[in-house]
Amino acid sequence: MTAPAPTVSPAPAAPRPGSADPRGGGPARLWRSVRVPLLLFTVFVVVVVLLSLGAERFPEGYLEPESVSPDGTRALVRLLEEDGEVEIARSSSDAADAVSDAGDDVVLLVSLDHRLLPEEVERLADLDVDTVLVQPSLTTLSAFAPGVDVTGRIDEGAALVPSCDLPGAAAAGEAGVGGELYTAAGDADAMGCYPSATGDALLRVTGDGATTTVLGTGHPLTNGALAGHGNAALALNLLAADEVVWLRPDTPQVGGGSSLWELLPSGVRWSVVPLVATLGLLAVWRGRRMGALVPEALPVVVRAAETTEGRAGLYQSHRARDRAADALRRGFRERAAPKLGLDPDASPEAVVAAVAARTGDDAVRLRGVIYGDRPDPFTADDRSLVRLADELDERTRKLR
Amino acid sequence: MAVTGRAVVVAVLAVVAVAISGVMGAWVTAIALGALVALLAADVALAASPRAMRLSREGDTTLRLGDSATVHLVLANPTRRTLRGWVRDAWPPSANAAPRTAPVRVDTGERRRLTTTLTPTRRGDARAAGVTVRSIGPMGLAGRQRTLSAEWTVRTLPPFHSRRHLPGKLSRLRELEGQHTAMVRGQGSEFDSLRDYVPGDDVRSIDWRATARGDGVVVRTWRPERDRRILIVLDTGRTSAGRVGDTPRLDHSMDAALLLAALAGKAGDRVDFLAYDRRIRAQVRSSGKGSQVARIVEAMAPLEAELLESDPAGMVSTVLGTQGKARRLVVLLTDLNATALEEGLLPKLGALTSRHLVMVAAVTDPAVGAMAAERGGADALYRAAAAERTLSGRRRVTAELRRMGVEVVDADPEHIAPALADAYINLKAQGRL
Structure with missing residues (x-):
């Protein structure tokens, strides 16, 4: 840098930025710059995983086949699965498909049928399959079992005695089937069980080849009540088949299929394309630099009293x-x-x-x-x- | 490639056109985007090529710290298109170049002069980093950009604040030098000339031998010694990096050195300059008569303190070896740092003092003095004690240096330059140079 010339003005040392970094460059610097974000991200992931552990949520709801709460029916479904298959259907079309896929020995259980549209009910009623209706609406009732009418109501889950010839009910004995009561018209081929003052809590109508069993309540099927009286036996007898199709329709979706986006005029929708281009131009306009940044090596400057102050700190x-x-x-x-x-x-x-x-x-x-x-x-x-x-x-x- | 705000406005118009186009949306989108791309591409293609521009520079190359320098950039357009756009003359941040960018329009075959004003905040060399030319097309939508090189270096010299002390010190020097010509012979003066006796002259200065040869009475005149040699050694090691007040110790030392060099130059002494830490950082050798200040200033400009422990042995041997054999005044500008000096310089100083007169000048940090006076609680006392210890070390090393026959000048940043000048004048008056 210096030669013994009369006047020596050394060219300023021009250390490239970074080369004067005494802590080393390359991988070490990369590691230093990413380690904090990496650590934070890892902590975030661990916390999220820990929070999600033990937070598995079973679906909830009345007669929900997956629910473990007292009004669910998971216990019954598990019992049924020991002997046969249980196909859980969430819509009428699923149920229809499951029934048609199944073999001869199949029972369709219809619960919460008020969520079904009338045409869906019609379609289900047209299926040639043994059906158990749990507390059906009047529409469903008339579709599946014409001539059967709701004629009364007693306390939910009240214990009744079968007093009929239906083998399943007779074998089960007393059961908590209190709820809506039904009476069949005189010309119907119907058998009523668990009679109360104004009607029967369980009614089986035999149509052309298939039976429709109407149960005035879902109570005996629930986890909470399954162990009481002859509830379990009654439920298992009613659903005794190689395959059970358990229909619990989801709440129907409200509204049409078109979103706000689809309702916009097509011109507005298309304008997104030039808008993206505009934003790109805006970014280039504001972001384009006039030439590169100029690095400059600055001299190290410490206060001269630093060592004295350091000693004071030690004292x-x-x-x-x-x-x-x-x-x-x-x-x-x-x-x-x-x-x-x-x-x-x-x-x-x-x-x-x-x-x-x-x-x-x-x-x-x-x-x-x-x-x-x-x-x-x-x-x-x-x-x-x-x-x-x-x-x-x-x-x-x-x-x- | 660069786009302008006007291009963004055009793109917004395209968005509006597509938005109100209704069922024709897809077509209008395709047409609008195509037109936009075509316009931008045409503008880029029609812009004057920035790469073809010819650059040259003129203007200041040196300035004192605190002043401003103007550097002109001449932009010649040899292409057949008009150059419209912006030019940025880039300098390091500490050079405070203004304006950052300038709009420019250069017609075919013409030249434009752009002026950049630099107000550096640091001593040393500032190199032009490059000239960025952004050439915009005739529609003002988009253009091309290129960074060209136009070398120029502006050297910022030390400010030499202590210049204001120079007239006062020069008048002291003149008193010494004698407008009263018939000074008595003594130490520190040498024979100047013979002249006729005028009433009032000291009869003891009559040269009887010359009187006998001529007609009238002749007296001898004496004047202070001239053509003494002075070597200013600037320590650029780590102890010079410390900031005293707002300025590094090195800059205070430079200021003092410049005053001494200017003064000694006026007094007819020959001044050499050496900046040293572990090797020679800068060196100025006096070549005959004339002030060396300009050359010393030039040599000092790019110096920065290095974060190294100085090598006193090397410094001593450099002074003894390469600077001639004659006795001289060696002024060492460093810090009276007890550990650094006791371990480094003191053992080596004997070789220097045996041949030369040595003077050590150092800047005291007033902050340490203020710390030593702190009172009012144990924590303040710990600080005071630490400061006392530093001061004590300083006194010890000063006493040790004086014992070795070294002149010591120890003053705060405000007074170091005049104090060093006074010490020089005193030595000269005593004829110890």
Whole structure:
């Protein structure tokens, strides 16, 4: 950089930005820059996973085949699955497909049928399959079992006795089937069970080849009530088949198939394309730089008093009163010596005598202040150190 | 490739056109986008090529820190198209170049002069980083951009604040030098000339031998010694990097060195300059008569303190080896840092003092003095004690240097330059140079 020429003006060293980085570059720097975001992301993922653990949610709802709550029917479904298959259908079309796919021995259970549209009910009623209706609506009832009518209602889940020839009901015995009560018209081929004052809680109508069983309540099927009376036996008997299609329709979707986007005029929809182009142009317009950034190597500048302040911090953190007191006394002596006409190497006795002569202090006590005794009372605690500084300052004033 | 705000406005118009187009949306979109792309491409193609522009520069090459320099950029357009657009003359951030970008229009075959004003905040060389030309097409929608190179370096010299002390010190020097010509012979003066006696002259200065040869009475005149050699050594090691007040210690030292160099130059002494830490950073050797200040300033401009421990042994051998054998005043501008000096310089100083007169000048940090005076609680006292310890080390090393026959100048940043000048004048008055 320098040659022994008469005038040497060294070309400024132009270290490339980064090359002067004493902590190393390349992978190390990359790692340093990504480690914090990486750590935060990892923590986020772990927290999310931990929060999601144990938060598996079973579906809820009355007669819901997956629900474990008291009004669900998961227990019954599990029992049925031990002997045969249970196909859970969420819509009438699913149910129809399941029935047609199934073999000969199949039972269709229809619950919450008020969620079905009349034409869906019609379509289900046209299926040639044994059906169990749980608390059906009047529309469903008339579609599946014409001539059967709701003729009364008793307390939900009230225990009744079968008193009929229906083998399943007779075998089950007393069951909590209280609910809506039905009466069949005289010309219908119907068999009523669990009679109450105004009708039967269970009614089986035999149509052309298939039977329709109307149950006035879903109560005996629920998890909560399954163990009571002969509920379990009744339910299993009613649904005794190789395959059970359990229809519990979902709430029908409201509204048409067109969203807000589809309702917009096509011109507005198409305008998104030039809008994206506009935003791109905007970004290029504002983002394009006039030339690259100019790097500049700046000199390192530290405050010159940094080391002194560092030492002060060390004294403070270690409460180094002995060293602090020593430094204060030394400073006092070195400032006082020229004023007293003393040599810098003067003996302590000479210094003490000279100071005492000017300030009128007791020599022994003065020696304790400006040289320190052993043990030194001025380094016992911070307050003593302050006292020492006061004493020294007072002597300085007197010497002035 | 660059686009303008006008291109964005046109694109917005395209959005509006498509939005109100109704069922024709798809067609209108295709046409609008196609037209937009075609317009932009045409504008880019029709813009004058920025790469073909010819650049040259003229203007200032040096300035003092605190002043402004103007650098002109001449942009010639040899193409057959008119150049419209913007030009950015890029400089390092500390050069504070203004304006950042300038609109420009250069017709075919013409030239334009653009002026950039630099107000550097740092000493040293600022190099032009490049000239970015953005050429926009005739429709003002889009254009091309290119960064061209146009080398120029502006050197910012040390400010030499202590110049204001120069007249005062020069008048002291003149007093010494003697407008009163018949100064008594003594140390620090040498024979100047013979002249006729005028009443009032000291009879002791009559040269009887010359009187006997001629008609009238002749007296000898004396003047202070001239043509002494002074070597200013600037320590650029780590201790010079510390900031005292707002300025690094190195800059305070430079200021003092410049005052001394100017003064000594006026006094007829020959001034050499050396900047050293572990090797020679800058060097100026006096070549005959005349002030060396301009050359020293030039050499100082790019110096920065290095974060290295200085090598006193190397410094001493450089001074002894390459600077001739004659006795000289060696002024070492460094810091009276107790550990650095005791371990480094003091053991090596003997070789220097045996041959030359050595003076050490250092800037005191007033912040340490203020710390030493802090009172009012244990924490303040710990700070005061640490400061006392620093000051004590400084006093110890000063005493040690004086014992070795070294002159020590220790003053705060405000006073270091005049103090060093005074020390020089005193040495000269005592004839110790």
